[in-house]
Amino acid sequence: MSTSSDERLGWPRWRRSWSYHATYYAQTWRGSVASTVLFPIFYLAAIGVGVGHLVSAHTGLVGGQTYLHFIAPSLLATTTMQLGEGESLWPVLAAVKWIRSYHAAVATPLEPKDILTGKLAWVVTRALATGVVYTIVIGCFGALHSWWSLTLPLIGALITLAFAAPLVAFAATVQSDASFALIYRFAFVPMFLFSATFYPVSAYPASLRPVVQFIPLYHGVALARAAAFGEGSSAAVLAHLGVLVAMALGGILWGRRTLRRRLVD
C-alpha cells in the first residue's frame, strides 16, 4: 500500500468526532426516539393532568398558572439535565477504560480537545432535537404562553451542556463506576426533586429559599419557566444564564485537562 495524496473533506477535527457519535447513534436510535416522544406525553398526562386535577381542586392556580402549565417547562429542564448525565458518565468511562474508543481516536489526527468538543457538540445536538420535540409536546398541551418559548430548545441545550461538560471531565478521572451511582442518588435525584420542579420556591420556608439558589438545576428550571411564560426580570434571567454558562465553561476547561491527562499523559 503506497502513500497517496488523498482527497480530504476538510472538516475540522472536532466535527469528525461529532460525526463518529452521530453515526454510532444512527445505529441505535430507535428506542431512544420513541421514549423521547412518548415520555413527555405520559408525564404531562399523568402529573400535569392527573395530579394537576387534585392541585387545582385544592389550591387553584400555582404561580399564576394551572398546575399542568406550571410543571411543563420544568419537565424540559429535568429531561435535558438527565440527557447530560446519561451521555457523560458511563459512556465516557467506557471510552477511556473499557472499550477505549477515545484511545483509538487519539492515535489519529484528533487531539483530546477535539474529542471533547466533538462529544459535547454531539450531546448538544441531541439536546436540541429533544428540546424541539418537548417544546412541541408542551405546546400541544397548551402550556406555552410567550414567543420566548421558541428559545426552550436552546435553554434545554444549555442545561445539557452545563451538566455534561463537568461530568465528562469527572468521568475521565475515575478508574471505576463506583462513584457514579452515588452521584445519581445524592446529587441528581435530590436536584430533580427539590429544584422547584413540582412547586414554586415560595413553597419553601423563607429561611430555605436562598438555599435553592445553590442547586444548579434550579436555574435551568427557572429559565425554562421564564421562557414559557415570558416573565421574569432580565436581571434574574441573566443570573440563571450566568450560572449555567459558568458550569458549561468550567466543565469544558476541566475536561480539557482531565482528558489530556487520561489519554496522552
Next chain:
Amino acid sequence: MTSDHILEAHELVKRFGDFTAVNAVSFEIERGESFGFLGPNGAGKTSTMRMISAVSQPTSGALSIFGLDPSTHGPEIRGRLGVVPQEDTLELELSVRLNLEMYGRYFDLPRRLLRERTAELLEFAQLSERADDKVDNLSGGMKRRLTIARALINKPELLILDEPTTGLDPQARHLLWERLYRLKREGVTLIITTHYMDEAEQLCDRLVVMDHGDIVAEGAPRDLISRHSTREVVELRFGTDSHEELHYRLAPFAQRVEVLPDRVLLYVDEGDETLQALHAAGVTPTSALVRRSSLEDVFLHLTGRTLVD
C-alpha cells in the same frame, strides 16, 4: 536528518512521577524496513510506542517522525501513521464494516473513498464474509486482523504494532504474520514490539532489545545471535533439583553455561559433538536437545533473564 530515516529518536526519556519507563534511548528507523522492539513486559516498549506514535510527549530528548516534530505537528504526523494498539479498541456493538468506515472519518476521508478502501481492507483482512457481523461475534484472530485493517484505512507510510499477536493461537499468528509480510513487500515501514523471539526473528530486519527502559543491544536478528550467542545450544534436563552443582561440572564442555530452574543450557558451536563428549564423561541427563541459538538466548545472555516469564 537524512532522507532515508523515517524516524529518529535521540536520548528519549519518559518518566511517570519518580518512575522512569524509558531511559534515554536512541534509534533510527529507515524507510521500508521492519524494526522491532524486543523485551519482556515492563521493559518500556509500550511507552516508547506511545511516543513514536506522536500520542504521548517525551519527558526529554529529541524525536523526529517524517522529519517533523511531534510536539508541534502531532495531527499531521498521526495522519500518516497507522497504530495497532496492544489491546483491541474496536466498537464491539457495531459491524466490521462500520468500524472501518467510522475510523476512516477521523482521517477526514470522503465517504466514497472510504467505501472503496473498506472493501479492499476487508479483503486484505479476510473478513469480507463477516463485513456485516457485529465485531463482538468475531474470534480473537479476526478482531486482531480488523484492528490492523483499521490502522491501514489512511494508507499509512509507517505502521506501528504493539504486541500484534499476543494471545493468539499459532494458526492465527501465522496468518497475521503473512499479512504483515505482504504490507512489508508493498513498502510500508513496520515497527513491531513483541516479547516473542520467534516473532521478532520472523518479522524484523533489525531490532533493539529493551530491558528496564534501556536498549541493551541493537542489530539484525542473525547478527545479534552471532554476536551474543554461540551457533548451537544444548538443552539438558536432569531429574534433580540441584542444578547449581551441575554448573561447575558442565562448565568445561561449553563456552557458557546457563542454569535455569527447569533446565541447563550449554552454549557451544557443535551440539552433537558436545553431547557425545558429555556421554563419554558419564553425564546422564534425563533429556537432551540440540537447537540453534535464538534471540531468547541473546536476551538471556544480556539480562540474565528469560523473555516470557
